[in-house]
Amino acid sequence: MALTLLFLLNVGLLCSGAASPPNFVLLFADDLGFGDLGCYGHPTSLTPNLDRLAAGGLRFTDFYCTSPVCSPSRASLLTGRYQTRSGIYPGVLYPGSIGGLPLNETTIAEVLKPQGYATAAMGKWHLGFGANGMFLPTNQGFDQYLGIPYSHDMGPCWNLTCFPPDVKCFGLCDVGTVAVPLMYNKVIKEQPVNFLTLEKAYSDFATDFITTSAQKKQPFFLYYPSHHTHYPQYAGAAAAGKSLRGPYGDALLEFDNTIGNLLTTLEKTGVINNTLIFFTSDNGPELMRMSRGGIAGPLKCGKGTTYEGGMREPAIAYWPGVIRRGVTHEIASTLDILPTIANLAGAKLPEVMLDGADMTDILLNQGKSKKETMMFYPTDPSEMYSMFALRLGKYKAHFYTRGATHSGTTPDKDCPVFAVLKAHDPPLLFDLETDPSENYPISATQRPDLQELLKQIQKVKEQFEATMVFGESQISKGTDVNLEPCCNPQCSPKPSCCHC
Incomplete structure (x- = not known):
């Protein structure tokens, strides 16, 4: 109660111009499972900085994304709206995608700009590149951007063997695929990007942004959608071989190290x-990806499915x-x-249909x-099928x-692609408090009291x-x-000449 009163007092001071607005740092991992962090029970993950955040902060047990793949999930995060509203479906965006997150969608950065916030993004954007970079973060409310505009596996040979010091990729899978670029705002700094030094570049970028904002006494919003721990994993010298989980654990450790650097910078700048x-x-x-895919x-189940995993x-x-x-x-x-940060x-909240609630x-x-x-x-929503499942309180119904x-x-035979689409009428019902693994469906015929719930x-x-308007x-x-x-x-011939 005392902390809440203190915060409310600060809000009152803020309204009178006597206190600084809060800063926001939003960290977004990639393909990270519910069981991958030490603070969520993994016995060998080395994540001391994330564990520090969990030990000193609030840890959620029932927190959800909106899509089991990358682009639509990121669209919902930044707009507070299901991806079906913004059109980021089906599947994900690619280097040459014509579309992207529509510019009339309002991002968290665009909500904060009128309040005088400095805004920056670094890492994996994956919400479109488009003609002349029209869908990049700098056109979506961010003052600065350093990162890869799509998924880092969308290079030659899917970058499976392109991470130094591995053998460089070669062969037919090189043909017709542009090398992965590192961009600063709308300018390509490296192509292909050097993954061994990428995380240091991000850490330095974040340090400069936070330090400059603090010196100016300007509130800031930093959005860091990391490439870690999406397959194929990579890690620089400070993390490679340092974990007990192989490449996945090394990538997670490198991400955690950057978070540690962010915390240090926030502390040093006061x-x-x-x-x-x-x-x-x-x-x-x-x-x-088995041991290189997370748990x-x-x-x-996991990625690509609407099960809890x-x-x-x-x-x-x-x-x-x-x-x-x-x-x-x-x-x-x-x-x-978005609505929480806005509050x-x-x-002001965007004047559109929002699906989020203030936390x-x-x-x-x-x-x-x-x-x-x-x-x-x-991953492929349609008006014909609409949602696959719905959670109400502790119950989840799969249609x-x-x-x-x-x-x-x-x-689990329900997880692979061979488990084809199956309709359930009445819906498949689970009590997620007693059965978070969704192993034991509840029979409504044996539980007449559940008829009202259905x-x-x-x-x-x-x-x-x-x-819902798609x-x-x-x-x-x-x-x-x-x-x-x-x-x-x-240059010519493309894309092999796209190197700098």
């Missing part, structure tokens, strides 16, 4: 006590002196981050969530189930679907090789 740090992941682990802990994520909120350390079992999601910054009471009081529902869309290539190799679930589903699919616009980023656009 702004850490006025900064909310929020960490989560875009989707579940890519189980088809979902006790949850069912594909969409329930680790999440941590850290704000010294404001957020009490503890654990919350309230339902929350990436959709809630804390005193910013301030959860963060400051460990209070109740403003919502008790979560919708689960597949459709399907496996995915990303979740292959597991012994009616309520159906009502919530119908009410939500009545509000945006034009940006990914279905296709690709154009001429749009792929090239540091020497007039």
Whole structure:
């Protein structure tokens, strides 16, 4: 209670211009499973800085992303809207994709800019490149951007053997594929990017941004969607071979080291006590990669599926002196981050249909969530099938189930791509409090008391679907090789000449 009163006093001072607005650091891991962090129970993960955030902050047990693959999940995070509204479906964007996150969508950065915030993004964007870089972060509210505009496996040979000091890739899979670029704002700095030095570049960029903002006494928003721990993993000299989990663990350690550098910078500049740090992941682990794909802990399946393992994520909120350390079992999601940041910054919400809810009471009081529902869309949502599953309170109803290539190799027959689309009427029902692994469906015929619950679930589903207007699919616009980023656009022959 005392912390809440202190925060409310600060808000009052802020409104009168006597206190500084809070800063925000948003950390977004890639393909990280619910069971991959030490603070979530992994016995050998080396993540001391994330563990520090969890020990001193609020750890979520029931936090969700909105899609089990990258691009749509990122769109929802930044806009507070399901990807079906913005059109980031089906699947993900590619280097030559014609579409991208529509410029009329409002991102967290664009919400904060009118409040005088400095904004920066570094890392994996994956929301489009487009003609002349029209979909890059600097056109979406960010003052600065350093990073790779799409997934780092979208280079020659999928970058499976392109990480130095490995053998350089060669052969037919090189043909027709542009090398992965490192961009600063809209300018290509390296092509191909040097993955051994990439994380240091990010750390230096973040240090400069935070330090400059602190010196100017300007509030800031830093968004870091990391490439770690997406397959194929990489790590520089400071982390390679240093973990007990092989390449996956090394990549996770390198990500954690950067988080440690961020914390050090926040402390040195004296702004850490006025900064909310929020960490989560875009989707579940890519189980088809086995030990190099991450794990979902006790949850069912992983990336590509709408089971819990594909969409329930680790999440941590850290704000010294404001957020009490503890654990919350309230339902929350990436959709809630935009309205929460807007409230804390005193910013106006976008005048569009938002799907997120303000989490301030959860963060400051460990209070109740403003919502008790979560919708689960597949990688290829459509108006014909709509959502695949819905969570209401502790119950989850699956209207459709399907496996995915990303979740292959597991012994669970429901996870691989061979588990074809199956409709369930009545829906497949699970109690996630007693059965988070979704192993034991509840029979409504044996539990007459659940009939009313099923009616309520159906009502919530119908009410939500009545509000859902599918945006034009940006990914279905296709690709154009001429749009792929090239540091020497007039060179020939492409794409092999795109090196600098």
